[in-house]
Amino acid sequence: MRLLVAILVLLALGAASCDGGNDRERNGGFGAIPSTETATPSEAFTPSASVAPSPTQAAVPDPPPKTRGAASPTCVEGWRTPRRDTSLFTDPLGIVRRTAPVDGEFTVVDMRYFTGPESPPSDKGYILEIDRWYIKLFVESDWSYQGRFIVEARRFGRGVAAVAPYDTSGFRSPDWTGFQWDSADTEARAYPGLPGRWAGIPYDFVRGGAGLDIPGLPDEVRGCLGGT
Secondary structure, rough: OHHHHHHHHHHHHHHOOOOOOOHHOOOOOOOOOOOOOOOOOOOOOOOOOOOOOOOOOOOOOOOOOEEEOOOOOEEEEOOOOOOOOHHHHHHHHHHHHHOOOOOOOOOEEEEEEEEEEOOOOOOHHHHHOOOEEEEEEEEOOEEEEEEEEEEEEEOOEEEEEEEEEEEOOOOOOOOEEEEEEEOOOOOEEEEOOOOOOOOOOOEOOOEEEEEEEOOOOOHHHHHHHHOO
């Protein structure tokens, strides 16, 4: 069954590449990979509530985060912080704001840009290498909007892949939540510990879920979030 799901996922990815490349942006940042076994609300993953939304000022690391990480077996190309005056820095922030809208300016505490393969692995040329960003930010005028985000860009579309509470660290379950797009229920909802409102069926992005038994990040890039 796992093999069948993986094959169907790849077929869905191929179909998405032919429709103009904006499914994730139209669907609130999610939904480019439909599930063959859609979870019902009662079966859906419950996002981690271990870290409640903070009404107080977000903690800012001192000293500031590193800006570059070397290549390793779990971060195959290494990572770097893009310059703030480049599209590599501003574009993923626009995707976050479009997915989970909020008034006020973003204060970016940390950003890492890295590239690596699809999850699950594929030999399709258009998904051999995915651009990804890790972003930690808050809105000073609205302390309830604090979070960590993973943004992904493929040839056929871009979107927020997962979100985690601000006061978590690394790439651990159940901190990271993905949302599978559900055309039958497009209402965006608030979740404890997560900034903004999110549409779709929540699932554990680290372990996979919502009908997809596939981790959100492949082993080749999981380490790019080490030390975050």
